[in-house]
Amino acid sequence: MIGKKKSKAAVRGKVAVVYTRVSTKEQAETNQSLETQLERCRAYAQRHGYEVAGEFGGTYESAKNDERKEFKVMLDFVRKSKLKVGYIIVYSHDRFSRSGSGAIGIVDELSKMGIAVVAVTQPMDTMTASGKLQQGIQFLFSQFDNDQRREKCVAGMEAKVRKGYVVGKAPMGYDQLKVNGEQVIKPNRQGKLIRLAFQLKAEQGLSNTDIIKRLKAQGLTLYNQTLTKIFRNPFYCGLITHGLLEEGEVIVGRHEPLISRDVFLRVNGLQAQNAHGYTQVKEDEALPLRHHIKCGSCQKPLTGYEMKKKGIHYYKCNTKGCCLNRNAGKMHELYQDLLKEFQIDPLLLPQVQEMMGQVFKKRARTMSRRKSV
Template sequence: MPELRAVAYARVSSKEQAEKELSIPAQLKAIRKYCQDKGWKLVGEYLDEGKSAKTADRPAFQKMIAIAKKQNRHFDIIVVHKFDRFSRSREDHVIFKGLLKKHGVLVHSVSEQTDPETPHGFLLEGMLEVISEFYNMNLRNETMKGMTENARRGFHNGGAAPYGYKSKHIVDANGNLKTIWEPDPGEATVVEDIFDMYVNRNMGYKAITYELNKQSIPTRSGNHWSYSTIWYVLHNDAYIGHRTWNKHDYANGGKKKKPKEQWIIVANAHKPLVSRDLYNAVLSKSSAKQNPSVHNNLKKKTKSPFILRGLLLCPDCGTKMVTGSNSIRSRGYTRYYYCGKYQRKGSITCSRNTTPKDKLENAFMAAFIAELTLLCEQGTLEYEIEHQYKQYNSGLLKEIYEIEGGIKYIEKRIALVKSKEAEDKGKLVPGLSELEIEKETMVAQLNDRRRELQDFTLSSEQIQMIRDGVDDTIKRINIEPPDVQKILLEKYIKSIQLDKATNNYQILIIISHPSATELNRPLIERKCYFTNPHKGRGK
């Protein structure tokens, strides 16, 4: 019976676990002993540090699953310390273990030993998984209760204090260590100035941004101010002494806000930096400047005519260019692209680098269509794919070549030793076993490197599919409306940027694999150039 090959999967979700008996070294030690006792060969280890098992979005875990699905995988068994290291979600357990079993890979636990191939083992393993998920859900609920009570009492639940405040530790009546906010003298003055500039000096977000950057007043992180940061300061009720918690849904990444009735808002939780009247004046002024419902309706109806937005980069700082317009027809243009960093943070951070829209887009489109036409020619796609394969895998191919040479050299030495052994009528020659072990190690290294190679192999049908897609884009790009043109361009363009030294624009064209799951990088990356049509080069 061939020796079974196993890999270890270890995970910790927090610093505290990393320092206790669940540390990754402790898990690996137990897994190694388990494999040794079973007579299995441990051929790899996959480690996720600071990753929760409530989700399958873990880099090492995903890499392990991806390799397990391949026909030439190098393991038959995944070994974990406990099943909750693999997953704490019953749904994920069922999905991933079913997927692994389909490909002939089993999951074993060191501390919860079951035989998943028997009815009894299947039942026991399922019960352990349900208990683990119950523990996780109960822990989450209890933690939420504690944090809710802490917030209702006006204490901080973690994270950085907003600009203008600093965290201070105190001891409550029960002797527990708690965190509150107190004003930071230097930052508090800046916050007061921001509110004063907006309400009393009638300055807008951008004007305040430019003024702070002009005075070389940094943000807490040491960066320049942006108008979005100014907006956040002016609309943050923390500055009137409110503590708001449970505002964002962090279970889904924190980007989505929870319903307002679920927020916990505590008034007078800390010393305010501005008066309530001043804060209300900000809300009144910003509301009068822009009616949200009107703005949203316009946003839905208006389609941007700027087809290069999001693709065009500033030639100086590399930030995405934004768009603007004016009515000064004497300049020869009314719509233009200009630096996004300049727009947000002012001239102290970057030049404006204004570029007229129509001239740039016409010159770009001619170069882009010419390049796609060239890619459609017979043999060009095949050449580019092979070139990209060699370029991307050059380091690995060189290493594979060197390992193969090393194996051939070892094989010659083994043959010489065996011939010497034959001459001595079967007498064992010293060094043969060491050479065979060395060869076995190098063969394992060779297999590992070959597995790491990005496979760019495509069938003739897949190549024709890519060619048909490119040809379709060539036919449609000049006749579609701007919003559709932009979608077509985003499929093939990674970036467009002016090189001021040569006064040429560089277009980085990408061609993706027909099946997005087959390759974790573009199939082709190709550069082409066109001359800057704007003689002024932007100011």
């Protein structure tokens, strides 16, 4: 709230509050600046003989939702004030809200209390059905405009990513600069130490714990989880992945890689091994449910073994004190019975196939549009 004037109680309809806002600092320099909005709203109140009981907002708040701090302060004031506020004066309806149906709901609630939202640059009689309709359309158009901007923004971000630019913040180890208006991503001192971490893992096979100790001695403190994420990030070998791209799609970045792709692949090959030092056993066709099903007593994953003399396989629990031991053949039968409960009714297959076909066609069209950007 940028100001509040004390006033005696008045009849509802002659007391008003002013709400102003801008979404960005850039708007402060346009004809919708906070000063311009405030002047126009004050003049509107004066022309109509309204007593201004408070002036709210006066700051940068996005209106895509109605959880704005100053907006909520203003609403609380008009709902609880003993001055019986009759009007909320705004420069235009999109200054009040851009949440579409959300804004319509708030205005409807206020209307039941005898409070009207009036826009200086979009005058309309909201006491009539026609006026309410026009106001509602204004709010919906504001939301539509927001949605269009968001779509354009997402499309622009995707286009940048596909050209190899970083959208958002560059990962640890890089400085993000602008040189002659062009994005420049350069390795910094942390980047040199991250390069060392990759080299220690690829060339010497050191554990993450040992690597973290060496980096800390040189001034870079990392946790094991952070180092693991670094090792898995292809950005360090010159490639970019992003949520705007298709799953598994990578783009060659414009930034300087810290390591070669060969080093990156070697490191991730080592990372795939068990962190505790043992290698993972390959799948056993005779025991496909090993580590998938759990013990009913201690909830630990079951392992398995073969009784070689009889050629029979068993699932067992390795928890100390737990004696669970089950014949693999019988377990497989039980599991197959369980899977039958999740089968699709043959009568529904045509509908499922049609729905899946529509989904695949839609995804194909989306991918085609993205590739044409």
